[in-house]
Amino acid sequence: MSRNSTPTPSTSALRTPLSPPATPDLSDTKYPPVLPGGSLLVAYQVRNKPVLVVGGGNVAAGRILSLLNADALVHLACPLSGCCPEVIHRLRTSPIVHHNQNFHPTLLDKIQPVIVLTAIDSPEASTEIYKLCHRLRIPVNVADVPPECDFYFGSVHRDGPLQIMVSTNGNGPKLANIVRRQIAGQLPENLGEAIVRVGQLRKRLRKIAQGQEQGARRMEWMSSVCEKWSLEELCQMGETEMGALLEGYKEGKVMSLREIRGESEEDWTSATEQEDTESEDEEERNKDKMVFEEAFDGSFGWFCG
Ligand SMILES: C[C@@]1(CC(=O)O)C2=NC(=C\c3[nH]c(c(CCC(=O)O)c3CC(=O)O)Cc3[nH]c(c(CC(=O)O)c3CCC(=O)O)/C=C3\N/C(=C\2)[C@@H](CCC(=O)O)[C@]3(C)CC(=O)O)/[C@H]1CCC(=O)O
Numbered sequence: 001m002s003r004n005s006t007p008t009p010s011t012s013a014l015r016t017p018l019s020p021p022a023t024p025d026l027s028d029t030k031y032p033p034v035l036p037g038g039s040l041l042v043a044y045q046v047r048n049k050p051v052l053v054v055g056g057g058n059v060a061a062g063r064i065l066s067l068l069n070a071d072a073l074v075h076l077a078c079p080l081s082g083c084c085p086e087v088i089h090r091l092r093t094s095p096i097v098h099h100n101q102n103f104h105p106t107l108l109d110k111i112q113p114v115i116v117l118t119a120i121d122s123p124e125a126s127t128e129i130y131k132l133c134h135r136l137r138i139p140v141n142v143a144d145v146p147p148e149c150d151f152y153f154g155s156v157h158r159d160g161p162l163q164i165m166v167s168t169n170g171n172g173p174k175l176a177n178i179v180r181r182q183i184a185g186q187l188p189e190n191l192g193e194a195i196v197r198v199g200q201l202r203k204r205l206r207k208i209a210q211g212q213e214q215g216a217r218r219m220e221w222m223s224s225v226c227e228k229w230s231l232e233e234l235c236q237m238g239e240t241e242m243g244a245l246l247e248g249y250k251e252g253k254v255m256s257l258r259e260i261r262g263e264s265e266e267d268w269t270s271a272t273e274q275e276d277t278e279s280e281d282e283e284e285r286n287k288d289k290m291v292f293e294e295a296f297d298g299s300f301g302w303f304c305g
């Protein structure tokens with residue numbers, strides 16, 4: 001199919017014998033309900049694929065960073081004179097193909113981008129680029145202009161391989177930023193590192209349990225590890241723990257961190273209790289410190305709080 005043609009689905013494809021009844025049975029709770037009005041959140045693998053960014057201001061700088069973080073082949077269309085310091089820094093330090101000019105339609109033919117992102121201060125030029133991309137069926141995002149976006153950006157938390165994107169679907173971008181920071185604040189420390197470890201464990205498991213016929217068993221065992229170990233424990237999974245865990249795979253066993261470390265239930269409880277007492281002591285000390293800091297006003301004198 002040519003890029004320019006818009007496919008028209010046939011009527012038979014639209015309505016099959018299994019089409020839903022005009023009045024759906026809302027009492028059917030066996031399957032998750034459809035909640036229309038959202039976006040399709042996917043982790044787009046844009047690595048080494050050409051992407052065009054138009055504009056060189058602060059918004060473009062953010063887009064460029066997101067793309068570089070995703071290993072995209074970034075093309076930037078903007079005169080150097082219009083580029084902000086961060087964009088100039090990126091041009092100097094990252095493998096960006098710079099088209100030192102304003103946007104021109106021939107760039108689309110030349111670059112064949114998989115997506116186009118514009119962040120320019122000309123609404124007319126933005127609309128023109130949007131229409132052109134639409135004709136060529138290239139997904140496009142015009143910064144802060146929802147009707148000219150085939151996809152929105154979201155507020156993203158990144159910790160190593162972990163990415164969490166928050167979208168309010170255009171209702172409140174600032175709120176997306178606040179929700180994202182709130183979520184990030186609740187996550188265990190070193191979670192990214194724990195995920196790296198889980199990735200390594202999966203790779204090592206594939207080596208000892210090769211072949212498709214092992215697939216179901218492998219997946220079940222991996223799921224059990226992730227369920228049995230808390231996130232905090234996964235953060236503590238080092239080479240030794242990984243080796244010990246994998247030894248249990250053949251007999252379908254998932255050892256706990258406690259078992260691997262040869263600690264009994266009592267040891268574990270008393271260690272946890274000790275940790276609790278230590279953290280209570282720490283809290284007490286912090287309280288004292290706070291009282292001290294509040295009482296000491298920074299000058300060479302005291303006041304009674
Ligand atoms: C998440 C984030 C990602 C990113 O862009 O990188 C993002 N906007 C961010 C920040 C932000 N944007 C704005 C403010 C000012 C405060 C406020 O209005 O809340 C702040 C806050 C700030 O700057 O701190 C203004 C604004 N934004 C849009 C409009 C137009 C409109 O709504 O009609 C206007 C009004 C312009 C005007 O009034 O003139 C539209 C869009 N902005 C989106 C994404 C998409 C929807 C995402 C969602 O709903 O979740 C969407 C639809 C299209 C798109 O651009 O993709 C990023 C946070 C990054 C981070 O986490 O730090």
Ligand SMILES: NC(=O)c1ccc[n+]([C@@H]2O[C@H](COP(=O)([O-])OP(=O)(O)OC[C@H]3O[C@@H](n4cnc5c(N)ncnc54)[C@H](O)[C@@H]3O)[C@@H](O)[C@H]2O)c1
Binds near residue numbers: 055059077079081120
């Ligand atoms: N910066 C923000 O905080 C912010 C906030 C809300 C909305 N926005 C939206 O994002 C747009 C971009 O904002 P910004 O602050 O990043 O940029 P900006 O307004 O500082 O600069 C615009 C950039 O676009 C370039 N440009 C203009 N026409 C061009 C063309 N035809 N081809 C290529 N490059 C072109 C300019 O050279 C310049 O680099 C704004 O116009 C606005 O719609 C930005």
